[in-house]
Amino acid sequence: MTESAAPSSSEYIHHHLTNLVIGKGFWSFDIDTLVTSAVLGLIVFGFMASVARKATSGVPGRTQAAVEILLEMVQTQVRDTFHGESGIVGPLALTIFVWVFCLNAMDLLPVDLVSLLMSSVGVGHWKAVPTTDPNLTFAMSITVFFLILYYNFKIKKCGGFMREVFTVPFGAKLAPFNLLFRLIEDLAKPVSLALRLFGNMYAGEMVFILIALLPPYLQWVLGAPWAIFHILIITLQAFIFMILTIIYLSMAHESH
Known part of the structure; x- marks a missing residue:
């Protein structure tokens, strides 16, 4: 095959599903995932911060109204789902929903657009959708898992949390089984x-x-209907990640 020959189907698929990695082994980094996530975060949350600074108490403009609708939606979910007292859950839920939605929305760009743009500046390939990288999704879920552990110890204290781990649901006499079920339950959450x-x-x-x-x-013929349907998927996945995070943190604030 000459250098100008078109890639085969398998080469084309591999090109678009391979991350741009630097380093080796444990210390390797998916540069495209890190850069795209960071740039989207700066743009989106910088924009929302700008709207917040310019917000007025009078009749809101279209942009402020849209942000207020989004904020109210998240606050409603937090009020209905979270049964503890924490000032971080609302902002965390809003951050998760907006950021995950924007990361997912990169999937709506034409498949070759980002690759062509990056190739024009000398970058061989660039995986445009960060949430198709399990390193990113596990990094977010593990962060949520650490928050769950933190609030379990903060709210219930060490003694209360250990008592819950070893006595629920079968009582103290079956402590090993309680511990086993608790480990499975907690590890299943981030996974x-x-x-x-x-x-x-x-x-x-x-x-x-x-x-x-x-x-x-x-x-x-096929791309437009799938893109419209995919808008529902990217929104639903962002909502599910947000609502499960709220539920898990609510469980960490509750005691059996």
Whole structure:
């Protein structure tokens, strides 16, 4: 195959699903995931901070109204789901929903657009959707897991938390079984959070890539309906990640 020859289907798919990695082993970094996530975070939350600074108590403009609707939606979910006292849960839930939604929304860009832009500045390939990288989804879910542990110890204290671990649900006489079930329950939380988001977004990106391999007239016929449907998926996945985080933190604030 010459250098100008078109890539095969497998090469095309591999190109779009491979991260730009520097380093080796444990100290390797997916540069495209890190940079895209950071840039999106700065843009989106910088924009929301700007709206907050310019907010007025009078009749809001369209931008302020849209942000207020989003904020009210998140606050409603927190009020209905979280049963503890914590000033961090609301801002955390808003951050998760907005950031995950924006990361997912990169999937709606044309498959080759980001790669072409990066190739023009000498970067060989660039994976555009950070949530199709399990390193990112596990990093977010593990962060939530550490918050769960932190609030369990903060609210229940060490003695109360250990008593809950060893006595629920079967009583103190079956402490080893209680511990086993608790370990399974707690470890399943970050794993399910990470894999649910990663799996759905990876599958969606794969469908877009397969559509891009079709003739141009079929790309329009199949691509537009899938993109419209995918808007629901990216929104739902951001909402699920947010609501499960709220639920898990609420459970950490409660005692059996």
